[in-house]
């Protein structure tokens with residue numbers, strides 16, 4: 001079973017990927033980059049392309065992701081990515097955010113199947129001509145599970161390189177429980193390779209997918225890796241924690257090199273702690289006080305002192 005790192009906008013950019021790959025080498029087969037927000041008029045933002053420069057993403061396999069419902073925009077952006085050397089790209093059919101959905105993008109594309117079919121026809125025509133493999137990352141539907149069967153039937157009509165299924169509806173956002181029974185339906189009926197995504201939180205969860213659905217090509221892991229970066233390691237706890245701190249120190253160092261001033265660095269690190277902190281509190285409930293200090297910290301010195309107390313207590 002292959003392991004994919006899920007795209008997480010604002011979190012799993014090139015700095016995160018580099019620090020993770022250096023600290024946990026080889027755990028992940030493929031990283032998916034957070035979506036590029038392109039547009040016909042505005043094109044692709046320089047900062048999005050900067051995240052994907054091959055020289056800044058060496059040492060691992062990376063697949064960029066598009067978030068668009070316009071064939072013209074898709075062609076332009078996919079063309080730019082191809083010229084950068086990317087032959088595999090992914091389309092976002094799952095983003096639940098209201099601003100994205102109301103523009104008919106992300107999970108909003110699941111609302112109108114004839115329109116989605118027209119889009120996919122144009123996109124796959126372009127990919128075929130250009131030698132690009134296009135994978136899809138989808139939710140089960142917008143509001144109810146009954147939406148999924150017709151959606152899968154539609155996907156089956158295209159040369160989908162891989163179908164990554166986030167086993168939730170748009171209205172489940174990220175919090176409501178996953179709906180693995182729908183994955184079972186896909187496993188029976190999909191004609192393309194499948195990837196399972198949603199609430200894989202430990203190695204046993206990976207095993208479960210692999211034993212229940214042995215033909216599954218990969219599992220894609222998102223927040224599980226943020227909460228427990230060592231989740232696929234089988235070493236003893238202390239070795240795992242040591243690796244986690246190596247990762248922590250490295251990502252902090254890279255952000256400090258890259259960003260000007262402490263505030264944006266602290267913003268990034270606090271976001272990581274909103275996931276990692278959950279695990280630290282489970283390991284040692286006394287971390288709670290220091291986690292609060294981290295959340296409120298206004299300087300790196302203050303932040304670092306709080307992380308050191310947690311580090312020394314586990």
Ligand SMILES: Cc1cc2nc3c(=O)[nH]c(=O)nc-3n(C[C@H](O)[C@H](O)[C@H](O)COP(=O)(O)O)c2cc1C
Pocket residue numbers: 006007008009010011033034035065092094095137166174197198199200220221222223224
């Ligand atoms: C903060 C955050 C940002 C995300 N950004 C993206 C994104 O850019 N593209 C995407 O396809 N999914 C995005 N997702 C969804 C994840 O890739 C994944 O599908 C979802 O979190 C479920 O997997 P998990 O339970 O393993 O986290 C995001 C999720 C979170 C929590």
